[in-house]
Amino acid sequence: xxxxxxxxxxxPDHVLERYQFGRAHHRVLHFVFRHPEIRVADLLDILxxxxxxxxxxxxxxxxxxxxxxxxxxxxxRQRLLAVTDxxxxxxxxxxxxxxxxxxxxxxxxxxxxxxxxxxxYAMIDPERREDVTRxxxxxDRALRGKER
Amino acid sequence: xxxxxxxxxxxPDHVLERYQFGRAHHRVLHFVFRHPEIRVADLLDILxxxxxxxxxxxxxxxxxxxxxxxxxxxxxRQRLLAVTDxxxxxxxxxxxxxxxxxxxxxxxxxxxxxxxxxxxYAMIDPERREDVTRxxxxxDRALRGKER
DNA sequence: TCGAATATGTCAACATGGCTGACATAAATG
DNA sequence: CATTTATGTCAGCCATGTTGACATATTCGA
Numbered sequence: 001x002x003x004x005x006x007x008x009x010x011x012p013d014h015v016l017e018r019y020q021f022g023r024a025h026h027r028v029l030h031f032v033f034r035h036p037e038i039r040v041a042d043l044l045d046i047l048x049x050x051x052x053x054x055x056x057x058x059x060x061x062x063x064x065x066x067x068x069x070x071x072x073x074x075x076x077r078q079r080l081l082a083v084t085d086x087x088x089x090x091x092x093x094x095x096x097x098x099x100x101x102x103x104x105x106x107x108x109x110x111x112x113x114x115x116x117x118x119x120x121y122a123m124i125d126p127e128r129r130e131d132v133t134r135x136x137x138x139x140d141r142a143l144r145g146k147e148r
Numbered sequence: 149x150x151x152x153x154x155x156x157x158x159x160p161d162h163v164l165e166r167y168q169f170g171r172a173h174h175r176v177l178h179f180v181f182r183h184p185e186i187r188v189a190d191l192l193d194i195l196x197x198x199x200x201x202x203x204x205x206x207x208x209x210x211x212x213x214x215x216x217x218x219x220x221x222x223x224x225r226q227r228l229l230a231v232t233d234x235x236x237x238x239x240x241x242x243x244x245x246x247x248x249x250x251x252x253x254x255x256x257x258x259x260x261x262x263x264x265x266x267x268x269y270a271m272i273d274p275e276r277r278e279d280v281t282r283x284x285x286x287x288d289r290a291l292r293g294k295e296r
Numbered sequence: 297t298c299g300a301a302t303a304t305g306t307c308a309a310c311a312t313g314g315c316t317g318a319c320a321t322a323a324a325t326g
Numbered sequence: 327c328a329t330t331t332a333t334g335t336c337a338g339c340c341a342t343g344t345t346g347a348c349a350t351a352t353t354c355g356a
Binding site for chain 2 (some may be wrong): 306
């Protein structure tokens, strides 16, 4: 698990160096990409970090034009986050590396995609699985928000 | 993968707090446990960190009596590392948490242990897989060393 | 046997990405 | 209008990684 994860995050790490970014930037970019118009508070909730930690990383992503903020129309206190075209391109480039590794691993191991996914999912704390599903499938508060 | 790994290392993290240890200590303890009489250089090679980074963590593990050093008989420059009984107990306690999670995940996902292992293995960079196997199976330079 | 290479330790400075606490501002809400 | 909420920001701390430089003991090769 340790080595699999190390190499899994290794591919993106190389690309991120080009922009002087680290893994923290990747995570932020990823979830903002998956959740257009996400609120800062919800992003913090997903990442389980403090807003002070997020601030530094987010600022760099915004400064370099990968993410932009806009005022919420409904609630103007909110700064809704979304990736720019540039951000989308990078997010996709990074995701591609990881999904390719994943696909290769499945092919080489003779497992099915479904089994691998179910196994990884089952490694997560039971009480967190639902939350994780929501985060991944982005059937998120972009939708839930509208019901509020 | 991100969430699975996060929770996978989460269990040990709680236990390690008791001793004011972090993940770095866990990794060192784990590999020293798996490789009795490992040389410092080989440990650095496994962990892929610098000796300065290792030094701090290792010192704490030695000071608190989890690991001990002894002079190599063959080469007296070497400081061979091994866990104490106390270190063994902690290593086993931590390993138990993770193997239990692993076993549960396998049972719940309907995958076989073999498939899950092969999948994780296949996630590793092909050129590193052999090394990783050696590290895990501890058919290590404890043996290889004798051939030198 | 002596000089070079090796194994390890250690000092100092620095980067990254977490953390806490405190406080500011603007907007929403009861 | 007072309070709560969403966000931002300042300042300092911690863990764990990095590089570079240098010290010491020991082994090894010419």
